[in-house]
Amino acid sequence: MHIEKAVIISNSEVAHQIWEMKFEAPMIAKASKGAGEFINILAMENWQNPLRRPMSIASSDGTTLSIIYKIFGEVTTILSNKRPGDYIEILGPLGNTFSHWQNDHHPILVGGGVGLAPILNLQHECKSAGVDHSIIIGARSANEHFIDHEPDRKIYLTTDDGTAGESGTVMGPLERLVADNTKPYIYACGPEPMLVAIREFSLAQNIPAQLSVESYMGCGVGLCQGCVIPRQNGEIQHHSYHQKYSLVCLDGPVYEAEDIQFV
Amino acid sequence: MSDLKLTMGNIEFDNPIWVASGTFGYGTEAPELVDVNRLGAIVTKSITRQPREGNPPPRIVETPSGMINSIGLANIGVERYIKEMLPIYESLTTKIIMNIAGTDIQEYIEILEMVESVSSVIAGYEINISCPNVKKGGMEFGVDCDMTAKLTDALRSRTDRLIIMKLSPNVSDIVSIGQASQDAGADAVSAINTVVGMSISAKTGTSDIYTTYGGLSGPAIKPVGLAAVHKLYQKLNIPIIGIGGIVNGQDVAEYMLAGAQAVQVGTANFRNPGISEDILSQLETFISESKWPSANDMVGQVKTHS
Structure with missing residues (x-):
């Protein structure tokens, strides 16, 4: 640091x-x-x-x-x-890093809005490692995209208003790609509604998913205790510390979908 | 280099730059960014009898020249503090002040007695009677002279270590609470804790903090802190530790001129955990370039117009 x-x-x-x-x-x-x-x-x-x-x-x-x-x-x-x-x-x-797929997994990278940043970083790691992967990028409209829709190269764009790529949210191509691949592994970062949908989908389909979450931070190093996210099934402890809440700056920002919940 | 040493009770501090409770964790979080042994003291995060998870998010929001927090005293609890933190403090040369929070007098006593019953290098206790973010919290103590006196007295009779009462600005008369602390045997008072505040996002129409109200800190509250310290200095004869919006050496000098013998750096730690070391150097430069022979000579010497 x-x-x-x-x-x-x-x-x-x-x-x-x-x-x-x-x-x-x-x-x-x-x-x-x-x-x-x-x-x-x-x-x-x-x-x-x-x-x-x-x-x-x-x-x-x-x-x-x-x-x-x-x-x-x-x-x-x-x-x-x-x-x-x-x-x-x-x-x-x-913070932590995305943990990597095993050899036979097909990483599906999903970025929404500026949540695309860590996803592009991960895409670079995929390319460097020669790992076959897909990437889905969502935005509200064509003018918010700066990467081209190239399904042949497994790059899929979506827009809410249909002005570029596929019309609708990232869930359309994501559901298709998951169905088409035997061992999909989802990595996602983006606005909370997108992460909520991906989390629910991955849990329902029993597909591993890692989500990079956003949180309002005071310090980023664990001093202020401000950036908490509720852990899944975290309420059991009566008198506890960091059992119910996780500090995004130290424990995150990347979590397994099953480990957290959105409020 | 000017002499920055000061004595409070029977404790000598190397310098008046301390870090405030709740803004520096337990003092061990950012070793790459700060040499804690250069600080006058570390006031550790409020400790309660049982561990606490704290409040649901959102817990913090930036506001003009400040921030509002409502962490809700998330902490490891006194048992883990004794077991995990006290041994670490043995190896530090900086002074450790343990901040304690309770919901009733008995809880404060219990925490203090648990720590007193073991051997440790703790220099003293800062008593949080003024956290605005906990239901049934310390606030009732901090606004009531009799309760403050009772609590101070109960703790005074149980330790020879420093007792510092941390005062709330959210009261009608901070001086009377300070006076009650002094009369009941406190070695010093620290002022101020955060100012009750609220932040609203007009676009979404929602409050930015889960608990609606939180504690405002940062440069926005420096004038409130200066006024509190100056008022306390007129009436009290125990040392005052100034807190509120300190981000550089000049801010420290202002607090000293108002009447503070030492200060605590708070919100600024969030921006840079090593900022207290910079502030210390800036204070040394300020004093060496000023007419004041030492930091202690400045205390309370502000010239007012009446």
Whole structure:
């Protein structure tokens, strides 16, 4: 775990309101253990926004890292105004990683919105390891996509309004791919309704699934105890600590679907 | 380098930069990012008689120049604290202050007696009589002079270690609670705990915190903390530990001028767990460039207009 001043290499809008930033962060990049991990970003030095913003690592090559972020408010707007050569201060790498499939599994990677970031990182790991895999990317509309719909290469896009790829949610192609593969293994990150649907589907079908969840964080390192998610069947303990709730920053952000529940 | 040492009760602290309860875990969470032995003291997270899971999420939200939390005293409980944490503290040279929270006087006594019954390097206790986030919590103590006096007295008679009462700003008269603590034998008071606050998202029409209200902290509350410390300093003759929105050495100087002998860094730890080391260096620089011979000489020396 390091705090590092990272030099921005590139920062550009890759789709409507969706940005990709790449920066040099050799200490953190070197310490990174794999897809799923996140960093905690300080966009500005003043204290109007005291807290860092946690963001999944979208790529890592040993000296550089990248993130994908959506313009939401003040802090992400400030991030989007950064130019190559500017600095951001980052803390990381934080959290756990996706754990890998066994040899005969077919990984189905599912990313929704900016939840695509750790999924692209995992896709890179699949490619590097020469693992046959599929990827499904969901968005509301075509202008939020920055990857092409190429079913021949097992890249499936969906849009809520039908303007790109398949019309509807990621569940359409996911259900088909699960039916077509003998040993599917789902990896997903995205908005909560998407994760809820995937979790229910994977439990009903008895398919292994790992979900990277989002949580509001204070510190990212376990100090504030703010970023909890309820564990599945966690209520049994009367007087307990971290039996009912899990800390997303330390235990997560990646969980087996069966281990957590959404409120 | 200026002398930053200070004495409270019979304990000598290397410097006045402490870290606040609930913002630094048990002191062992981020060893790569902070050398805890450079801190004057670590005030560990509130410990209750039984372990506690804490409140359902959402527990935190950022607000302008601050944040609201409602963790609900999630902690490992006193038994695990004694078994797992106390041995670790043996090897630290920084002072450890154990923060205690209870729902009635008996519970505070029980926790303190359990810790007193074993050998440890703990320098003292900070008594949380002011957590706003727990139903049936310490708040009733923190708003009532008689209850505060009774609790202070009960704990005073059971330990020779430091007793620090942590005061709430959510009261009509913080000075009278401080006075009650002093009269009942407290060695010091710390002020302030978080300020009750609420955050609402207009777009969704919902409250941002599960428990609706939470505790506001960060630079947003520094003026509230400064006023509380200054008021307490006028009436009390025991040391005051200033808390609320400290992010740099200048903030520490302001609290000292208001009357604080030491300070606790809180919310800023969430942004950078090693920030207290930076704040310490900044304070040293501030003093060496100022007219003050030492940190202690600044205490309470603010010039007011009346």
